[in-house]
Amino acid sequence: VVLKLSDMMRYMLYECNEKWVPLAKEIQYIKNYVELEKIRLSKKADISVDLEGVPEGMYVAPLLFIPFIENSFKHGLKTSLDGAYIKAKFIIRSETVEFIVKNSRSQMLPGFIPNNKIGGIGLSNVKKRLELLYPDMHRLKTEESPDSYEIHLFLFIKQNSETHDQDNYSG
Numbered sequence: 001v002v003l004k005l006s007d008m009m010r011y012m013l014y015e016c017n018e019k020w021v022p023l024a025k026e027i028q029y030i031k032n033y034v035e036l037e038k039i040r041l042s043k044k045a046d047i048s049v050d051l052e053g054v055p056e057g058m059y060v061a062p063l064l065f066i067p068f069i070e071n072s073f074k075h076g077l078k079t080s081l082d083g084a085y086i087k088a089k090f091i092i093r094s095e096t097v098e099f100i101v102k103n104s105r106s107q108m109l110p111g112f113i114p115n116n117k118i119g120g121i122g123l124s125n126v127k128k129r130l131e132l133l134y135p136d137m138h139r140l141k142t143e144e145s146p147d148s149y150e151i152h153l154f155l156f157i158k159q160n161s162e163t164h165d166q167d168n169y170s171g
Helices: 003-015 025-041 064-078 122-133
Strands: 046-052 085-092 096-104 138-142 148-156
Touching: 003 025, 003 096, 025 046, 025 064, 046 148, 064 085, 064 096, 064 148, 122 138
Parallel strands: 046 085
Antiparallel strands: 085 096, 096 148, 138 148
C-alpha cells in the first residue's frame, strides 16, 4: 500500500508538471489508484483495469483519465448494493487511445437521501480540458441506463518522435 501511494505521490508531484506525460505512466497511476480503492472498500465489487495494445512511446496530458475513474467510484460504488462493478479498458493503437469506463449505477439504499447540490463540475471541467488540449482530436460519449453509466473517450495522439518537441505537440 505504501509503495503504491508513494508511486502515485511521486507521479503527481514531479512528473505531472510537464505538459505531456508517457501514457504508460498515466495507466500505471490509474492502476495504483484502483488498487488502493479496492483495499479501502469494505464491500466486494468487481473492479478491473484492462490494457489492449502497447502504450510505450505515446504521450498524453497528465491526469486526463483519473476524473472518470474517480467518478465511477464515487457514483457507482458509494451507495451500491450487491453486484457493483467498475470496468475500465485502454485500447491502444498506433495513433489512437480509446478509454472506456463502465460502472454500475448506485441503487439507493433505504433511508439514503442524495445531496444533488454537491459537485457536478468534474465532467464539464474534463470536457473543457479536452477541448483545449485535443481540439478536433477527441470524442467523448457518455451513456446512461438505470443500471449503468459508461464513458467512451477516443483520443488521437502522436507517437514520441526522436526530438519530441513538446511546444509544438498538439495532442
